[in-house]
Amino acid sequence: MRNALAIAKKELTLYFTTPWAYVVFTAMLGISSFFFVALLQDFRQAHLLARAYGWERLGPDYGAFKNLTDGVVVNLWNTIAVITLFVAPFLTMRLFAEERRNRTLELLLTLPVRPREIVLGKFLGGVGICSAALGVTIIYPITLALFGASESGRALEWSTVLLGYAGLLLWGATCIAIGMFVSALTESQMLAAILTFAVALVWWLLQGVVVQAEEPWRSIGTHLAFSAELSPLLRGVLDLKSVVFFLSVIFFALVLTDRAVEAQRWT
Amino acid sequence: MSMIEVSHLTKRYRERIAVDDLTFSVAQGEILGFLGPNGAGKTTTMRVLTGFLPASSGLVKVAGHDVFEEPLAVKRQIGYLPETPPLYPEMTVRGYLRFVATLRGVGRGQLAAELDRVCQATGTTHVMGRVIQNLSKGFRQRVGIAQALLGSPAVLILDEPTEGLDPIQRAEVRELIKGLAGQHTVILSTHILPEVVMTCEKVLILHQGRLVAFDTLAALGQAEGSAESLEETFLRLTRAA
Structure with a gap:
């Protein structure tokens, strides 16, 4: 474990000494701020309409806008989940590809360290940077809690907000695990990023992809889609099935990475 | 007692045989010069010894541990400087x-x-605070050597350690390696034959993956300091096969 932590620390050092971490933080904050402001405007619009016509006549689509938690934060978490999908490949692409290009993988594999410690260390480093990037987005619910108001009690329902946030972190870790596996397959960082993005995006959209498919496939696709598994968590529903689903994806990605690192020595 | 034991080591890359039935041993505290033309299999052999590559067949033991069966025990004993110093720029x-x-x-x-010790030994103390990508090639190479010395491993495997150094630095590194004899077992690969004469007691010459000579310098007919004749021996052996 000491070895894994040393490797995680090295990864974090490298993220922060290169521009990557700052670029990703900026992108994350910039894009999510844009959506946050847009969501606030929608929220305000909905309330103006509701004041004029009443919630009943606005239809079910506007139901979510009754409170800040469902109207703004949950929608924002969904948006940030998609941003994470775009951002994570840029964080993971270097994890193994760069070590190969730099010939430092030869160093790691000849030090008294088990390959699985290397994999775990790199994963923890990636999760660390991804959580830091997601961490900056907690300012949005805090802003709402400070300046928002509600007709009944507090402005935000913190249990829902924080569970959604935990779901977001779990989703980030999943993206990192998949990206790390892809990075272990190639020497080219660019290729690693593009492949990771392709895999994660198709998996995310799986529900839409299988909508026309025959029956067994349709159910399987619907249940395996990232978007379908993640949305209850982001809404603040603690669905154990989804948690287990994401933890298994992470676990298998780590095992496959370990195998991929090992396999390279044999070619 | 022999620190490194290699018997009938063969390494195949798909169709190509990189190392062919190689057998040798290195006693504790000995410095072995690893010679051979480019592509002779020196780097491959070193990679197998360090546990980076698995052997296709044959047995490799370092300090009594089998590289394949107990890789961690072997890796604890080895300090390794690969061909390109493995640095994070x-x-x-x-x-x-x-x-x-x-x-x-x-x-x-x-x-x-420990950091102070290896930096002192390699003359890198005054660059410790600098970022590696800003260092000159010579200093990068020295940092690579410093890395191999960390933790005082019993065995040092150095793949062309003097590559890219100027003559003064070369002499320094040579002295450093000479000073390691006795406490460390060293395998040193190089293209510079006089260097071998100056630092090593024993020489192993590889050609096309096969062992063509493995003996002490004296037995190979080398008088101390006569680089010329080692060169002749080298050329004769690697041209004949």
Whole structure:
């Protein structure tokens, strides 16, 4: 474990000494701020309409806008989940590809360290940077809690907000695990990023992809889609099935990475 | 007692045989010069010894441990400088050496002292705070050597350690390696034959993956300091096969 932590620390050092971490933080904050402001405007619009016509006549689509938690934060978490999908490949692409290009993988594999410690260390480093990037987005619910108001009690329902946030972190870790596996397959960082993005995006959209498919496939696709598994968590529903689903994806990605690192020595 | 034992080592890359039935041993405290033309299989052999590549067949033992069966036990005994020094360009020398030392199992309390020791030995003390990508080639090579010395491993495997150094630095590194004899077992690969004469007691010459000579310098007919004749021997052996 000491070895894994040393490797995680090295990864974090490298993220922060290169521009990557700052670029990703900026992108994350910039894009999510844009959506946050847009969501606030929608929220305000909905309330103006509701004041004029009443919630009943606005239809079910506007139901979510009754409170800040469902109207703004949950929608924002969904948006940030998609941003994470775009951002994570840029964080993971270097994890193994760069070590190969730099010939430092030869160093790691000849030090008294088990390959699985290397994999775990790199994963923890990636999760660390991804959580830091997601961490900056907690300012949005805090802003709402400070300046928002509600007709009944507090402005935000913190249990829902924080569970959604935990779901977001779990989703980030999943993206990192998949990206790390892809990075272990190639020497080219660019290729690693593009492949990771392709895999994660198709998996995310799986529900839409299988909508026309025959029956067994349709159910399987619907249940395996990232978007379908993640949305209850982001809404603040603690669905154990989804948690287990994401933890298994992470676990298998780590095992496959370990195998991929090992396999390279044999070619 | 022999520190490194290699018997009937063969390494195949798909169709190509890189190392063919290689057998040799290195006694504790000995410095072995590893010679051969480019592509003779030197680097491959070193990679097998360090556990980076698995052998296709044959047995490799370091300090009594089988490389394949107990890779971690072997890796604990070996300091390795690959052909290209394995450096992280964005890290500082200190950060990099700390990282490697931690993975070598150097305790937190001894880290600073161990870093000082290897930097002193390699003359890198005054660049410790600098970022590796800003260092000259010679200093990068020295940081690579410093990395291999961390934790005082019993066996040092150095793949062309004097590559890219100027003549003064070369002499320094040579002295450093000579000073390691006795406490460390060293395998040193190089293209510079006079260097072998100056630092090694024994020489192993590879050609097209096969062992063509393995003996002490004296037995190969070399008088101390006569690089010329080692060169002749080398050329004769590698041309004949």
